[in-house]
Amino acid sequence: MVVCNFFMQGRCRYGDKCWNEHPSGGNASSGGGGGGSRGGYNNSRPPSNRGGAGGGGFGNRVWVNPSQRSGGNYVQPSSFSRGGDDWGGGGGNNWNTGESGGGRDNVKSTEFSFSSQNRFTALNNASTFDKAGRDRPGDENEKHLETIQNDMEIWETSGQWVFSCYSVLKATISGFRDHSPEELRLEYYNNKDSGDLQGYANGIIQLINQWRSRVQELKTMNATTRVAMLAELNNPVPQATSEGFGSSGTGFGSSTTSFGAGGFGAPAQPQPSSASGFSFAVPSAEFGSSATQAAPTGFGVAAATAVATPPPSGFGSFPASSPPSASGFSFAAPVAEATKAPSTSGFGGSASGFSFSSTANSGGGFGAAAPSTGGNDFGQTSVSSLFGGSATGTVAGTGSAGELTDSLFTSQSELTPEELSEFGAKRFSLGQIPLKPPPANMLVI
Amino acid sequence: MTGSNEYKLNQGPEDSISAVKFSPSTAQFLLVSSWDSTVRLYDVGGNSMRMKYQHSAPVLDCAFYDPTHSWSGGLDTQLKTHDLNTDQDTIVGTHDAPIRCVEYCPEVNVMVTGSWDRSVRLWDPRTPCNAGTFSQPEKVYTLSVAGDRVIVGTAGRRVLVWDLRNMGYVQQRRESSLKYQTRCIRAFPNKQGYVLSSIEGRVAVEYLDPSQEVQKKKYAFKCHRLKENGIEQVYPVNAISFHSVHNTFATGGSDGFVNIWDPFNKKRLCQFHRYPTSIASLAFSNDGSTLAIASSYMQEQGDISHPEDAIFIRQVTDAETKPK
Numbered sequence: 053m054v055v056c057n058f059f060m061q062g063r064c065r066y067g068d069k070c071w072n073e074h075p076s077g078g079n080a081s082s083g084g085g086g087g088g089s090r091g092g093y094n095n096s097r098p099p100s101n102r103g104g105a106g107g108g109g110f111g112n113r114v115w116v117n118p119s120q121r122s123g124g125n126y127v128q129p130s131s132f133s134r135g136g137d138d139w140g141g142g143g144g145n146n147w148n149t150g151e152s153g154g155g156r157d158n159v160k161s162t163e164f165s166f167s168s169q170n171r172f173t174a175l176n177n178a179s180t181f182d183k184a185g186r187d188r189p190g191d192e193n194e195k196h197l198e199t200i201q202n203d204m205e206i207w208e209t210s211g212q213w214v215f216s217c218y219s220v221l222k223a224t225i226s227g228f229r230d231h232s233p234e235e236l237r238l239e240y241y242n243n244k245d246s247g248d249l250q251g252y253a254n255g256i257i258q259l260i261n262q263w264r265s266r267v268q269e270l271k272t273m274n275a276t277t278r279v280a281m282l283a284e285l286n287n288p289v290p291q292a293t294s295e296g297f298g299s300s301g302t303g304f305g306s307s308t309t310s311f312g313a314g315g316f317g318a319p320a321q322p323q324p325s326s327a328s329g330f331s332f333a334v335p336s337a338e339f340g341s342s343a344t345q346a347a348p349t350g351f352g353v354a355a356a357t358a359v360a361t362p363p364p365s366g367f368g369s370f371p372a373s374s375p376p377s378a379s380g381f382s383f384a385a386p387v388a389e390a391t392k393a394p395s396t397s398g399f400g401g402s403a404s405g406f407s408f409s410s411t412a413n414s415g416g417g418f419g420a421a422a423p424s425t426g427g428n429d430f431g432q433t434s435v436s437s438l439f440g441g442s443a444t445g446t447v448a449g450t451g452s453a454g455e456l457t458d459s460l461f462t463s464q465s466e467l468t469p470e471e472l473s474e475f476g477a478k479r480f481s482l483g484q485i486p487l488k489p490p491p492a493n494m495l496v497i
Numbered sequence: 498m499t500g501s502n503e504y505k506l507n508q509g510p511e512d513s514i515s516a517v518k519f520s521p522s523t524a525q526f527l528l529v530s531s532w533d534s535t536v537r538l539y540d541v542g543g544n545s546m547r548m549k550y551q552h553s554a555p556v557l558d559c560a561f562y563d564p565t566h567s568w569s570g571g572l573d574t575q576l577k578t579h580d581l582n583t584d585q586d587t588i589v590g591t592h593d594a595p596i597r598c599v600e601y602c603p604e605v606n607v608m609v610t611g612s613w614d615r616s617v618r619l620w621d622p623r624t625p626c627n628a629g630t631f632s633q634p635e636k637v638y639t640l641s642v643a644g645d646r647v648i649v650g651t652a653g654r655r656v657l658v659w660d661l662r663n664m665g666y667v668q669q670r671r672e673s674s675l676k677y678q679t680r681c682i683r684a685f686p687n688k689q690g691y692v693l694s695s696i697e698g699r700v701a702v703e704y705l706d707p708s709q710e711v712q713k714k715k716y717a718f719k720c721h722r723l724k725e726n727g728i729e730q731v732y733p734v735n736a737i738s739f740h741s742v743h744n745t746f747a748t749g750g751s752d753g754f755v756n757i758w759d760p761f762n763k764k765r766l767c768q769f770h771r772y773p774t775s776i777a778s779l780a781f782s783n784d785g786s787t788l789a790i791a792s793s794y795m796q797e798q799g800d801i802s803h804p805e806d807a808i809f810i811r812q813v814t815d816a817e818t819k820p821k
Contacts, residue, residue, distance in 0.1 A: 203676070210722075210731040213696040216678035217653055230652035230678050232638055233733075234515075234557060235613065237532070237796050238572055238595060241555070 196220055196285050197273060204271040214263045223284045227266040231259070503811040506539055508546040513806055514791040515557045515571070517780045521603075522564045524782030527789055529808060530559035536569045538581060541787065541810050550579050550586050558599040560608070562622045568608055570596030576610055576618075578625055589625045592618065594636075602642040605661040609647050611637030617649055617659070631664050633657060641691060643684030643705065648691050650679040656693065658705060674701045674717055683737040685760075687744055690715075692760070694734035698722040700748055702760050716763065721750030735795065738779040738788070740818045747788060747818075749776025755790055757813075759820040767817040773804035781813075788813050 056072030058064035064074065200220055207214070215231035217224060236256070243252035269277050471486035475494050480486075510531030520526040526547075527539045532555040538548040554573035561567055562578070570576040572595040579586040594614035601608050607628060608620040613636040619628040635651035642648075642661075646668065649657045656679070658669035673679050677697040684691045690704035701717035721732045736749040740757075745766060747757045753774055757767040772792040780789045793806035 206729075206731070209728050212698075212731040213678065213733050216696050219654060219672075219676055222672065224653065230635075230654075232636075232652070232678065232680075233795050234595075234597070235636075238555075240796070241572070 193282055193285065197278060197281055200225065200270050200281060201273055204267045208264075208267055208271075214260060221285060223287075225270070225281070225284060227269075228263070229259075502814075503809055504544065506541070506546075506808040506810060507544055508537075509805075509807050510535060510537060512555070513795060514777050514793040514808060515555070516559055517778045517789045517791045517808060518560055519780050519782040519787070519789065520564050521561050521783055524784055524787045526564070527780070527808075527810075528559050528561060528567050528569075529791070530556040530569050530571070532556075534571075536567065536579065538567070539808075541789075544810075548581060548584060550577075550584070552577060554595075557595060557597050560599045560601050562601050562608060566622070568599050568601070568620075568622075570599050570610055570612075574612070574614075576608075576620065578622070587625070589620055590618070590627045592616065597637055598640045600640060600642050600647070602645065602647065602661055604645045607661060609640060609642060609661070611640045611649055613637065615651075617647070619661070619664070629664055631659065638679055639682045641682050641684040643691065644688040646688075646705070648682055648684055648705075650682040650693065652678070654679055656682065669705070669707060671703075674703065674715065675699050680733050680735055681737050683739055683746065685744055686739050686741045692737050692739075692746055692748075694737055694748060696733035698731040698734060698750065700734055700737075700758075718763070720748060720756060720758075720765075721752050721754060723752050732775075736776055736779040736791075738781045740781050740785045740813075741783055742785045743819050745818050745820060747779050747781065749779045749790065751775035751795060753792065755779065755788075757818055762820055764821075766820070769811070772809065773807070785818060786812060 053073035056064050056070050056074055059070065059072070059074040064070050064072075203218070203220075206212075207218075213233070215236065216228065217230045218228045219225055239255070240249075240252055243249055270281070273281075470484060471488065474480055474484055474486050475490045506527075510529060510533050512531055512533035514529060514531050516530045518528045520528070525540060525542050527541050528536065529539060530536045534552045534555055535549050536552070536556055536559050537546050539545070540547050552569065552571055552573050552575065554571055556569050556571035558571070559567055559569035565581045566578055567581060568576065568578045568589070570592070574591045574593065574595055576589045576591065576596060576599070577586050578589050592610065592612035592614050593616075594612050596610050596612045598611040599608065600610075601622075606622065608622050608625075609617060610620065611617045611633075615634070615636055616630050616632045617637060617640065618630045620626065621628045633649055633651050634655055634657075635653045637649055637651050639650040640647055645661050647659050647661055649659065650673070651657070654673040654675070654677070656669075656671045656673055657667050658671070660668045673693055673695065675693065675695040675697065677695045677699075679693060680696050681694045682691050689706070690702065692700060692702050694700045698721045699717055699719050701715065703715045704711045706712070721734050723730045723732070730752070732751040734748050734750045737746055739746045744761070745757055745759050747755055749755045753772045753776060755769045755772070755776060756765055758764070759766050769790075772790065774792055774794045776790060777793040777795055778789075778791040781787070782789075788811045790809040790811060791806075792804075792809060794803035
């Protein structure tokens with residue numbers, strides 16, 4: 053086959069339909085041609101290398117991609133055939149790299165030659181050019197943070213309904229709860245009947261204050277908030293509610309169309325509307341497979357968050373951790389949940405009711421409750437240690453994990469007296485939950 | 498008021514109005530539910546109240562099953578159906594928490610209710626009895642029927658689309674494209690999509706078809722915002738209602754304005770005069786000739802003195818509702 057000259061120059065109008073050969077490795081960037089009439093334009097020229105330009109040089113050309121050219125600004129490497137000026141054609145003279153912002157492919161005709169040095173200078177110019185117009189990833193985060201700040205300001209001044217959740221991109225920003233006006237009015241009516249309007253008013257004021265402080269936090273954006281926000285934005289943890297989903301619990305995994313792009317963008321804040329204390333039901337419902345109800349093992353309530361970077365399919369997701377609010381949630385110690393597929397991300401257990409108020413979410417795996425379901429996967433280390441002093445930070449370390457997966461029980465001799473007493477007690481006390489599984493004989497059914 | 502196309506209904510409810518719904522067959526009858534625990538039936542043409550029945554607590558939503566039966570539910574968690582011919586009511590069932598929305602799906606012949614107990618329940622209107630309970634991730638704030646599907650808007654800005662004929666799983670699980678709490682969702686009469694409004698003076702038009710090209714058409718716009726003293730006041734958009742023929746929709750916000758929008762050309766067709774107080778609910782009649790506007794203070798600022806709650810009936814013209 054005859055090699056297509058135009059393709060070599062990057063301007064074959066016929067593209068794939070061209071009857072001549074388009075060698076690969078040459079000018080892969082040559083744009084598609086007109087396609088329409090095969091006027092034989094290409095064929096009318098003698099299929100010879102034009103103007104004595106070395107044939108071997110063809111493979112090395114750096115081509116401006118004609119498909120990227122705009123309108124009349126067609127870039128023609130006029131020096132392609134040294135001496136041929138019939139290419140001079142469209143606007144051959146005004147290409148310098150500084151021209152027309154964003155045009156990355158303008159190449160100086162004078163620089164254009166076969167030698168390898170100049171080939172790369174063209175590239176250099178183009179690439180710096182390109183970058184100037186584009187944000188680096190870090191900038192995008194900055195923009196999001198700015199958006200958050202602006203939104204907070206507007207929220208404060210615009211008289212907007214304050215009891216609303218808030219989100220940027222796909223991530224719900226924690227710390228905001230959804231209450232509809234009707235729910236608040238219900239509270240009002242309830243309290244009016246019982247005569248406790250002051251209590252209602254106080255509850256509302258409390259909510260407003262919480263909101264206000266949260267807005268302040270986000271507006272001023274100090275370092276910790278910043279980090280937390282970036283974590284939330286980049287890892288949109290779907291904060292599912294504590295209750296199981298779906299009537300039969302089996303199945304939202306079944307239909308893949310039910311998920312939009314990227315699985316679960318949809319976080320929710322499972323917050324109560326009433327001011328009184330309340331407890332979540334046991335968290336459950338894993339996506340993508342039949343729901344597993346993790347055994348609560350004697351723990352009343354858990355709120356756990358999935359670990360950072362959850363893959364979109366098949367992992368358990370858990371309710372949000374929200375900043376501890378004054379309206380008494382009763383959280384017992386967190387529960388570790390087994391995921392069906394250990395290869396997917398591990399799970400975290402973090403109960404927000406406890407010490408920290410930051411919104412960082414990656415939870416650590418916990419050894420204590422795990423043993424009842426063998427073969428657990430442990431998530432990443434927790435950001436802040438959730439149990440007072442105990443070294444839970446190391447729980448997720450592989451050492452203990454290995455140990456646990458090997459044996460379900462520890463023998464009594466290996467346990468310290470404190471741990472033994474914990475196992476013997478009716479409930480684990482916070483901060484002293486043993487890291488090793490109980491001895492088999494202590495398991496009383 | 499002769500010569501005008503709008504008038505106020507007599508014998509209106511004594512407290513805030515939660516919902517207004519026209520009869521499916523005629524523009525003459527309007528069902529109104531209210532925080533005074535009553536559900537009333539009005540003869541719109543004659544401007545009189547025909548019937549009234551009670552619940553034991555404020556009623557949050559009502560709907561017609563057919564021209565002679567109304568269903569309603571509210572804070573007393575009971576779902577009641579009332580026969581408008583015999584003036585008898587029946588308690589059909591309950592939810593575990595206040596019922597927030599009641600709708601009827603003619604294609605599947607089922608009543609759908611959504612509640613703050615995070616469930617959507619289906620009810621067979623003929624027997625009548627419960628036909629299933631389906632839990633949602635969050636409290637249900639609004640729902641709308643589109644053909645044989647129901648679109649549920651919950652707290653936490655989530656939107657779920659269920660297929661009423663196959664409730665074993667959620668057909669689509671989405672997130673609202675707006676940043677704040679969802680206030681109202683209504684489906685297009687042509688069932689291609691839905692309109693979602695938030696508390697932040699913004700409305701989003703979305704499509705149900707999950708394919709990329711269709712999803713690209715979705716958009717959102719700001720509305721119901723007023724500039725006062727240089728600061729923009731943002732009002733929640735409480736109500737949406739579609740004109741059944743033209744596929745244009747009206748929105749009502751807490752600023753007291755009603756706007757009519759053309760979603761295909763993305764233009765506002767019309768804005769009515771400002772009503773005395775927030776618009777709580779809107780309803781177009783089935784033929785699109787009449788719009789019922791419930792202007793009723795929604796306690797956004799607590800218990801303050803406010804203009805009287807009223808329902809206005811307005812005869813709308815093609816000029817106001819037809820795309821240009």
